[in-house]
Amino acid sequence: MTDTIVIQPYVSKLVIWFLVDQEEVTDLVDPRNIVTDISANPTFPLVRVTEAPGSMSDHRFLGQRLVQVDCWGPGKGDRDAAQLLAETCAAVMQARFRDLVEYRGEAAVVTIVEIGTARPGTDDEFIPGKPRSTFTASIYATPALGTDTGS
């Protein structure tokens, strides 16, 4: 009998480190504004990454995560900037967030990444409403066994 345990990767944290490392993204947003939790007094442009569980294989190795990426532009009515930011995040994830993904102590083997359409919307918490573009990603990942992430 073995007592070996396998820890699932923290995918949204990995997505954030990945986005922080993408020049096309950081040309549009300060890397410090790519977050999981928004501060009380946020500055814009802003990217929020939120993760929810999807399905999990019987032996708890291959897991699906749903990741929502929200993008707000710099100004009160800057719909174009919000959409460009979301579309850029979606494009780099579609192109590069696969196979062994390893950034800053987080690692996972991404087997499938499916990115939905970046959807222009309005965040009604603001008066007037502030443009926000959002997309959902479905990410199937396994732990990167044998990878020394230094964490």
Place this chain on the structure above:
Amino acid sequence: MSGFRADPGMLQTLADATVDQRAAIAQQIVNDVKEHYPTAEVVVDGDRVSATTYGSFDHLKEWGSVNNPPHFYMRMAAAKRGRFTPE
């Protein structure tokens, strides 16, 4: 020698033939989210089947805002009951 020639209407035939089965899956999704979205229901429109909700604040629960994180209730239910692919 054999060959296969796809019926040009095959997708429509499949769509028509699976309405009841897809409606049953949509009902499972509705059951899963009913606690959070009381107005959720299955909508069948021709060969299109959906789990739909009408609550005024349901979009805030599902998608969040700058002050609230998204809760993914509908999408998590879809992932649980089938193969969810974001569109």
